[in-house]
Amino acid sequence: MKKAFAVLTMFALSAALAACGSKKPLTRPAGDPVPAKPATAETAPDSDALVTPDSQARPNRNDEVLKRSQRRQDDRFDLPPTD
Incomplete structure (x- = not known):
């Protein structure tokens, strides 16, 4: 009986965790202010630009x-430790 309860509990927890994810696109909540324009940018970035990571x-x-x-080239800075 305990084993069946444990299996049902694990099934219920996994189903609850699977239901947490949302697939809809991100949107700004109503009334939330637009982020400030960066000083060096010509225009303020939109929401897609803000969530897209850059190359760095x-x-x-x-x-x-x-x-x-390949043989390594000699490294003139690879010196033995000094006392």
């Missing part, structure tokens, strides 16, 4: 696998 926030990844081994 999401850099491109380089997942290319090393195809051939």
Whole structure:
């Protein structure tokens, strides 16, 4: 009986968590002031521009696998520690 209760509880919790997500686009609440225009911008950004990350926030990844081994060049700054 405890096992069935635990399974039902887990099912109910997972169903409740699945229902939390919303798929509709973001909108500004009524009466909320528009964000101030940045000093260097020509126009104030719209809501899409505000939620789109720039290239510094999401850099491109380089997942290319090393195809051939290469010897490292000598590093003149790779010095042994001093006492």
